[in-house]
Amino acid sequence: MAAQNIEQTGAQPTPPGSGYPTGGKADTKRAFSWTPYVFLAPYLVLFTVFVLIPAVFGLWISLHNWDYLLAKQPWVGLENYTNLFTPGSPTAGFFWQSMEATGIFTLFSVPLLVIIPLLVALILNQSFRGRNFFRAMYFAPYVLGVAVIGVLWQYMLNPGFGVINYLLGLVGIGDGAVPWTTALPWAWISLVGMTVWWTLGFNAIIYLAGLQDINAELYEAAKVDGANRWQRFWNITLPGLRPVLLFIVTVTILASANMFGQSYLVTDGAPANQTRTAIMYIAEEGLENFRMGSAAAMSYILALFLVLISILNFRFLNQTEED
Amino acid sequence: MQGTTAKPGGRNAGDLAKKLLTYAALILLTLIFVAPLLWMVSTSLKPNTETTALPLSLLPKQFSTEGYSTILNSGSQSPALVWFFNSMIAGLANTLLILVTASMAAYALARMEFRGKRVLFAMIISTLFIPPIILLTPNYQIVDLFGWLDTLLAVIVPGAAGAFGVFFLRQFFLSLPKELEEAAMLDGANRYQIFFRIILPLSKAPLATLAVLSFLTNWNDFLWPVYVLFTPGSLTLPPGLSILQGAYSINYAVIMAGGVVASIPVLIVFILAQRYIIQGVARSGLKG
Numbered sequence: 001m002a003a004q005n006i007e008q009t010g011a012q013p014t015p016p017g018s019g020y021p022t023g024g025k026a027d028t029k030r031a032f033s034w035t036p037y038v039f040l041a042p043y044l045v046l047f048t049v050f051v052l053i054p055a056v057f058g059l060w061i062s063l064h065n066w067d068y069l070l071a072k073q074p075w076v077g078l079e080n081y082t083n084l085f086t087p088g089s090p091t092a093g094f095f096w097q098s099m100e101a102t103g104i105f106t107l108f109s110v111p112l113l114v115i116i117p118l119l120v121a122l123i124l125n126q127s128f129r130g131r132n133f134f135r136a137m138y139f140a141p142y143v144l145g146v147a148v149i150g151v152l153w154q155y156m157l158n159p160g161f162g163v164i165n166y167l168l169g170l171v172g173i174g175d176g177a178v179p180w181t182t183a184l185p186w187a188w189i190s191l192v193g194m195t196v197w198w199t200l201g202f203n204a205i206i207y208l209a210g211l212q213d214i215n216a217e218l219y220e221a222a223k224v225d226g227a228n229r230w231q232r233f234w235n236i237t238l239p240g241l242r243p244v245l246l247f248i249v250t251v252t253i254l255a256s257a258n259m260f261g262q263s264y265l266v267t268d269g270a271p272a273n274q275t276r277t278a279i280m281y282i283a284e285e286g287l288e289n290f291r292m293g294s295a296a297a298m299s300y301i302l303a304l305f306l307v308l309i310s311i312l313n314f315r316f317l318n319q320t321e322e323d
Numbered sequence: 324m325q326g327t328t329a330k331p332g333g334r335n336a337g338d339l340a341k342k343l344l345t346y347a348a349l350i351l352l353t354l355i356f357v358a359p360l361l362w363m364v365s366t367s368l369k370p371n372t373e374t375t376a377l378p379l380s381l382l383p384k385q386f387s388t389e390g391y392s393t394i395l396n397s398g399s400q401s402p403a404l405v406w407f408f409n410s411m412i413a414g415l416a417n418t419l420l421i422l423v424t425a426s427m428a429a430y431a432l433a434r435m436e437f438r439g440k441r442v443l444f445a446m447i448i449s450t451l452f453i454p455p456i457i458l459l460t461p462n463y464q465i466v467d468l469f470g471w472l473d474t475l476l477a478v479i480v481p482g483a484a485g486a487f488g489v490f491f492l493r494q495f496f497l498s499l500p501k502e503l504e505e506a507a508m509l510d511g512a513n514r515y516q517i518f519f520r521i522i523l524p525l526s527k528a529p530l531a532t533l534a535v536l537s538f539l540t541n542w543n544d545f546l547w548p549v550y551v552l553f554t555p556g557s558l559t560l561p562p563g564l565s566i567l568q569g570a571y572s573i574n575y576a577v578i579m580a581g582g583v584v585a586s587i588p589v590l591i592v593f594i595l596a597q598r599y600i601i602q603g604v605a606r607s608g609l610k611g
Contacts (some may be wrong), residue, residue: 040427050484141418146543206604
């Protein structure tokens, strides 16, 4: 309903420029006014300098052998891109390994972050006392930055004296010596697990808002018709959540594909760079080794993947809606 | 426990069991989410020898502020107090910059007609979908060009260029009734007066939401400050924590003390502004 209101008010003709009320007469001639531009100017300066220019400048960089520490940055055409698809080039192996790491992380974290928060939201959507308290508790880890949760989990996952192994040892699992941060598959379990813990509350709150938006009369009508709890979930709750679901899946995929801090702080890419994500490798290549040309090329390839995934995801979830 | 007072009778017994089960699940989940945070606080108050000695103890056997004094000391090589103020200045300045620039731009886009409006709006919105990684290396060079590397300006200004604030406030301005502005115009008010005296006072809630979300984002930002800030005196807390982790490797009392210092302000903001944060997040999903 709110959305409709917005559409309607947005569609009404707006008085021109400095904004004299439309007097009913045909005032087709609009007096030019600087006012809109004055309002826009401060943001547009920021937007141009830190979004538009870099978006294009990045492409330009990617076409050069852009070593930031050298005096000259010679033009190399598409070489930075073709290198990425040439086995044996200095960057191809590392880049695709990092893309694979990002892919693995996304593949395992997204389903968990789509399903578990829904279950939590369903619990929270019941009526009970203290609901806001519990909702806040589940959201609390999310307000902390990745730096805090990174150093915290790095300690908790320490194989020798971390609390996770200690607790597992008490119940006799893993001899208290699981190499959580240094060997596979443990490192992935750690990274995915801590990320689910960290960001679950965010998705749960979005689900909860979606659940509360579903018309309660639908449930009453279904109950009258004799639908059981499961049928109500499938036929009312899930369809009602579809737009929210599309949002959550998209946002979670993008967030997972941009994972950096967890690998940087907890595993440092170990073992043997296998948990070094694409973002982590691009940042290292560009801002540590200052080979910005190849880093820029990689960032565009990664961006292309992300845009494609978003489009596919949108198509797929919209299609199932039409069925 | 609240809400477990049962009335006699068969049906209520079933209700009671269900309620107990719900609360059991709720409390278990609370433990999962909160226990690691309590562990961080507890560890930060232990002498360092205790943090790596088995068996681990839930509470400090011996209270110690050694972790805090190591980093809060003014002569410290890892001056967490300086990082704290840097983070505070950067967060507040960035938030203010976003509020001013985004609200003005959003108002023009919501309520004024001008050439190129549609194209401009489409362009701003489309950048919401640009993966930020492509801006990383170019922005590093732009910031370097301005001489901002290793200064707080690097973590204040570029982050204010995002489109979210403009989009978020424009949606709200569109939902305000136009009659107020039209009445003011008839009374001879100009756009500037209308914006400052009518629109902004009506927009306290969305402005507060945007302010809180912007502050949290800036306070927690990690990748960018790790690479654009490097001398100990100019760091914010997130890259500072990364430095602590490297410098004190297994001195976990110190590292956890740093974690607590970095958490307290955002947890306070969260407790005070919970409504705005949760509404802001919830609304972002309903739009999608």
